[in-house]
Amino acid sequence: MRMSAPAAVQMDSTVDIQDVAVRFRSRKRDVTALREVSLSVRSGEFVAIVGPSGCGKSTLLKLVSGLLRPSTGQVRLLGTEVRGPRRDIGYVFQRAALLDWRTARKNILLQAEMRAMPSAAARERADELIAMTGxxxxxxxxxxxxxxxxxxxxxxxxxxxxxxPVLLMDEPFGALDALTREQMNVELRRIWRETGTTVLxxxxxxxxxxxxxDQVVVMTPRPGTVDELIPVDLPAERDYGRTMAEPEFARVTGRIRDLLGAATSAE
Known part of the structure; x- marks a missing residue:
């Protein structure tokens, strides 16, 4: 039986998406990218979003960040409606988008310059993160x-x-080789547990x-909506190799493949 997204806002939710639709209009045609999407993400939760290409996954992140407004419905972040670009998020894209003429440290501190953060505190935080990420x-x-x-x-x-408090990540490891990607998965899981940030x-x-x-959102083909919410009942401490051998890992990956396979055959 499929689990539908919660209709009511959860009191401890950091992100709440309620009955959202996104439609784009051009001279030639109208395109509905998302329809009737509802999703609640609790504080400190790690939520992954999967689905067919073009189903609106990245559009969903743009809604949460305020880079895009919904055609209908409402998006709330930290208890307030998202009406424009939010400064209380972090965003990581598929490509690192570093400035070639700046060192690693100065690329990190670019965030501080843009936000006018106190320089001493920013340098201390940068050193902490540099050590945390190896x-x-x-x-x-x-x-x-x-x-x-x-x-x-x-x-x-x-x-x-x-x-x-919220970190949005849009296919951040897609351009990496398989081994490096696995290593980055392990690092990201560790960093998330250390920081307690809510991640999409x-x-x-x-x-x-x-x-x-902690939970995987499986989306349908465009116009994208939530097909199923699948909780992941795996230990908080996850060794990569042992996790892959867990029956729960096989169960959840199998269920997602079934849903996406059905979605593909329906296109």
């Missing part, structure tokens, strides 16, 4: 001197510099979603 020794390296995985670590540090992750990787998340 970048010690590479603080003064330029982007071209860093591997893809290291560049994404810098981007993650930049996003976390101002201690955002968009990914095309089913194993990545299940390894990282």
């Amino acid at each position: 970048l010690t020794g590479f603080e003064d390296a330029y982007p071209h001197e860093l591997s893809g995985g290291m560049q994404q670590r810098v981007a993650l540090c930049r996003a976390l510099l101002h201690r955002p 992750l968009v990914t095309h990787s089913i194993p990545e979603a299940v390894y990282l998340a």
Whole structure:
């Protein structure tokens, strides 16, 4: 039996999306990207979003960040309606988007400059994040001197510099090789547990979603809506290899594949 998204706002929710639809209009046609999407994310929860290409996963993150307004429905973040771009989030994209002429540390501190954060506190926070993400020794390296995985670590540090209560991640490891991606999954899971930040992750990787998340949101083909919410009943401490061998891991990944396979055949 499929689990529908909660209709009522949860009191401890950090993100609440209620009956949201997004429609784009052009001269040639109207496109409905999302329809009747409802989702509540609790404080400190890690939620992964998966679905077919073009189903509106990235659009959902743009709604939460305030970069896009819903055509109908409402999005609330930290108890207030999202009416425009929010400064109380962190955002990590598929590409690190680092400035070539700035070192790793200065790329991280760009966040502080944009937000006019006190310089001493920002430098202290940057040092903390550099140590947390294993970048010690590479603080003064330029982007071209860093591997893809290291560049994404810098981007993650930049996003976390101002201690955002909500971190949005849009396919952040999609461009990495398989081994580096696994390593980044392990690092992200550890960093999330240390920071307690609420995370919404968009990914095309089913194993990545299940390894990282407390709950996986499976979306339908466009116009995207929530097909099923799947809780992930795995230990908080997750060794990568042992987690992959867990019966619960196989159950959840299998269920997601069934849903996405059905979605694909229905297109």
